[in-house]
Amino acid sequence: MKFLKNFLIVIAVLAIALVIVGFFLPKMVHVERSIVINASQDKVFQQVNSFEDYNSWSPWYKLDPEAKYEYSGPDSGVGAMMSWDSEDSQVGSGSQKIIESQYPSLVKSELLFGEDPNPAYATFVLEELGPKETKVTWSFDADFGDNIIGRYFGLMMDSMLGPSYEEGLESLKAEIEK
Template sequence: MKRVVKIAGLGLAALVAVLVVVGFFLPRKWHVEQVVLVNAGPEHIYPLVSDLKEWPSWAAWNKDMDPEVKWEYGGPASGPGAWWSWNGPKMGRGKMTITKSEPGSGVWVDEMIETDKEVNAKGSLTWTTQGGGTQITWVDEGTLPPVIGGYFVGFIENMLANNFQTGLTKLKAAAEQRKGAAAAVQAEQEGTAVAAPVAAPATP
């Protein structure tokens, strides 16, 4: 019996050693890219992305995902230097900081995710004119910790791809709604101007 246990222990140790060695050589960098075509201009998209307080209204990371999550915001109200941190049992602990933002082209962010080891990533939401609309491209990439990180690259990429597509679908709807609201206000203002009574000329 002792011999069997010893052999099993040696076999397990050998398996662990193999997994560790293989883990050192597995690619640990992830890269995710998702796109959506929006029937709205950058002026309707930018406010939803450059203000991090707007993200929970369209991004997949919200109270529905983690009802107990705690959020904090800091820095300027929007644009470079603005940051958003989260801490929850499902979303974990992390922080996102805007490093660059241009109304006509996009927003770039740095991300920090705290697990047993800190994971840093970079992402961007950029947009270009596409036909009569705007194409938004969401990119994110980072490197997982050594040894076990390589085993989870595929899982991370699939999870983020699904979350990004969910977020882009909601962002599209929100931007198009803003466009519609702006058009309604403009139409109302123009209608009011046209309907305004013209004063009759004074009688001499």
């Protein structure tokens, strides 16, 4: 009985320690990757400012080509929206809506995943390096606020999302340069 009591005390102390440490973890998470595409800034902007051809380079489409997609709003720019629903847990369900579009250098989208009401944001920043050369930086930002589990999850976000962003940027480059 004494062993069980000591065991429960150790578990309680560990749980309290995890919660306390969690409050000191960063609330915000930022992941970003960049690539140089041999195309004009205008051509790259037209591609990322619309969901029309998104699945031609999206790393998540490749995970589940059978996912259901719906598009609403304008064809491009602010208000353009894409929703998806997948049986694959790596893809899940959610929506992405363009909330800011500054020709020819920035496109920002609000992301909602599943039932989570807290948005994340994906941003494309385009920098002209030459007449036919554009640096594309794709970033992801989320605020976990007081969500302790989310803050721990945020510690792993770069290693989980970064490779998908790299794959997506490589596919975007191939799609635009072909």
